[in-house]
Amino acid sequence: MEFWSNELKVESRELSVYDVAMIDEAPPSLKPSIKPRLASGTASPMIAVRALAKRIGQQEILRGIDLEVATGETLAIIGRSGGGKSVLLKHLVGLMEPDTGEIWIQGQNIIGMNERQLGMIRQKVGILFQGGALFDSMTVEENIAFPLHEAGERNPDILRAKVNEMLEVMEMEGQEDKMPESLSGGMKKRVGLARSIIRRPSCVLYDEPTSGLDPVVADSINRLIRRLQRRFGMTSVVVTHDMKSAFDVADRIVYLHEGRIYFNGTASQLQQSTDPLIQDFLLGRSEGRSD
Amino acid sequence: MVRLFNALGAPLLAFFQYLGELVLLTTDTFRSIFTHNLRWKLFLNQIVEVGLLSQLVVVITGGFTGAVFSAQTFFQFNKLGMGSAVGAVVSVALCRELAPVLTALMVAGRVGAAMSAEIGTMKVTEQIDALRALAVYPVDYLVVPRALAMMLSMPLLVAECIAVGIAAGYFVAIFMLDINGTYYMANMVRWTRSRDIIMGLSKAFCFGILIVFISCHKGLTTREGAVGVGRATTEAVVNASLAVLICNFFLTMMFNIIYPAGYQ
Numbered sequence: 301m302e303f304w305s306n307e308l309k310v311e312s313r314e315l316s317v318y319d320v321a322m323i324d325e326a327p328p329s330l331k332p333s334i335k336p337r338l339a340s341g342t343a344s345p346m347i348a349v350r351a352l353a354k355r356i357g358q359q360e361i362l363r364g365i366d367l368e369v370a371t372g373e374t375l376a377i378i379g380r381s382g383g384g385k386s387v388l389l390k391h392l393v394g395l396m397e398p399d400t401g402e403i404w405i406q407g408q409n410i411i412g413m414n415e416r417q418l419g420m421i422r423q424k425v426g427i428l429f430q431g432g433a434l435f436d437s438m439t440v441e442e443n444i445a446f447p448l449h450e451a452g453e454r455n456p457d458i459l460r461a462k463v464n465e466m467l468e469v470m471e472m473e474g475q476e477d478k479m480p481e482s483l484s485g486g487m488k489k490r491v492g493l494a495r496s497i498i499r500r501p502s503c504v505l506y507d508e509p510t511s512g513l514d515p516v517v518a519d520s521i522n523r524l525i526r527r528l529q530r531r532f533g534m535t536s537v538v539v540t541h542d543m544k545s546a547f548d549v550a551d552r553i554v555y556l557h558e559g560r561i562y563f564n565g566t567a568s569q570l571q572q573s574t575d576p577l578i579q580d581f582l583l584g585r586s587e588g589r590s591d
Numbered sequence: 592m593v594r595l596f597n598a599l600g601a602p603l604l605a606f607f608q609y610l611g612e613l614v615l616l617t618t619d620t621f622r623s624i625f626t627h628n629l630r631w632k633l634f635l636n637q638i639v640e641v642g643l644l645s646q647l648v649v650v651i652t653g654g655f656t657g658a659v660f661s662a663q664t665f666f667q668f669n670k671l672g673m674g675s676a677v678g679a680v681v682s683v684a685l686c687r688e689l690a691p692v693l694t695a696l697m698v699a700g701r702v703g704a705a706m707s708a709e710i711g712t713m714k715v716t717e718q719i720d721a722l723r724a725l726a727v728y729p730v731d732y733l734v735v736p737r738a739l740a741m742m743l744s745m746p747l748l749v750a751e752c753i754a755v756g757i758a759a760g761y762f763v764a765i766f767m768l769d770i771n772g773t774y775y776m777a778n779m780v781r782w783t784r785s786r787d788i789i790m791g792l793s794k795a796f797c798f799g800i801l802i803v804f805i806s807c808h809k810g811l812t813t814r815e816g817a818v819g820v821g822r823a824t825t826e827a828v829v830n831a832s833l834a835v836l837i838c839n840f841f842l843t844m845m846f847n848i849i850y851p852a853g854y855q
Contacts (some may be wrong), residue, residue: 422725
């Protein structure tokens with residue numbers, strides 16, 4: 301890991317008086333299972349995380365995460381802002397280095413790999429950043445074609461054909477000459493997603509794919525995630541605090557609370573849960589307390 | 592006592608860490624230059640940014656420095672009846688000190704600031720993380736083209752600055768101060784040696800390296816949004832300028848051993 305990649309951006313959250321009273325340990329029924337069910341049953345997981353811990357400054361962001369994502373599965377990671385969701389996601393592609401723990405991608409432990417070795421892993425795992433993270437000096441077409449161009453593809457006809465195919469999947473035909481600054485938030489996310497998947501990674505990580513979007517655009521992004529899963533069989537990990545998005549796209553939902561996995565199960569199990577913390581989150585209540 | 596050590600130690604450690612990071616970035620970049628393919632389009636873009644777009648700044652810097660140095664030297668030398676030696680003084684001073692240092696300071700302000708601001712903005716808007724996530728090593732993509740462009744452009748810019756400075760000095764001396772042109776040129780050619788030019792161009796190469804790595808490092812380590820970008824840009828210019836001035840002294844002492852000054 302390089303010196304310039306060590307310093308990190310953390311979502312910070314003011315601690316409220318309610319945080320003091322938060323339950324530290326989840327009830328046994330809600331504790332994460334070390335070996336979650338795998339969609340394929342026998343195949344090795346696409347992603348396996350073991351005892352992952354990360355501290356940034358004085359703040360403990362992740363406190364021993366154990367998680368597996370099966371090949372072809374769509375996992376949603378939900379939780380409150382500042383709960384460590386985005387930090388966990390960035391660890392999965394080696395954009396951040398944990399203090400302790402292991403991360404296995406398709407059977408390869410990525411901890412200790414240098415940036416160049418991680419390049420091989422990153423070709424298998426794409427990531428959609430919260431704001432799209434488009435290169436602002438490039439057009440939409442150049443942004444989408446960037447991974448292919450970097451992989452050595454120089455034929456303009458092939459590049460254009462693949463970009464057009466991606467734009468069609470994203471329902472953004474005719475936008476290829478626009479600059480990122482002239483795109484709306486939803487369009488930026490779709491272009492960012494097109495760029496992430498143009499090389500057909502086995503897995504895509506989505507960091508808040510619907511945040512800041514109106515419900516209609518958010519729904520189009522959710523449909524897109526499902527379509528990609530069906531069309532290309534991609535494994536997906538979606539970090540979100542948009543419950544509609546999580547219920548729409550996920551095969552399994554993990555609730556991250558104070559750096560730990562508090563719940564690990566299906567959408568219906570989550571909805572049926574009577575745990576007050578989960579109920580508060582689902583209903584958008586401030587810890588179930590009234591003023 | 593412990594407080595004293597803490598007060599002194601922390602900034603000292605931070606300084607050594609900063610130097611270490613600069614060395615790491617430099618070695619990483621040179622390793623990449625020799626082991627990975629160059630992105631020619633980015634390199635040529637940077638040549639335009641560093642070299643072509645610095646023309647006006649360098650011409651004005653060189654021209655007016657040569658002109659004022661010629662005039663000031665004449666005012667002093669003329670009292671001693673050495674007016675025709677002005678050409679030699681202007682030429683040697685421009686080659687050995689003035690052109691490399693002033694060009695480096697101008698390039699640090701113009702190009703160094705732009706580099707740290709551009710890379711810093713990419714850093715805070717997650718574009719560098721996006722590069723990494725797309726399996727592109729940021730040093731290969733961002734630093735190598737800039738470093739190569741700077742290493743190639745700086746000696747050429749300094750050579751241009753020297754030439755323009757000498758021409759401006761000549762113009763002022765001959766047409767405004769009425770120095771004899773033949774003696775002026777003869778003295779200048781006699782006292783200006785190829786080693787003076789080599790020294791100036793070598794310094795330019797070294798300053799180019801200092802500016803590009805200090806600026807890129809500041810960009811790559813930017814944090815805290817727009818404020819951070821502003822701070823990184825300022826620090827890049829200040830640090831690069833100070834580094835140029837400090838290293839200039841040591842380079843002068845070192846090059847003076849290899850290329851001694853004066854007529855021999």
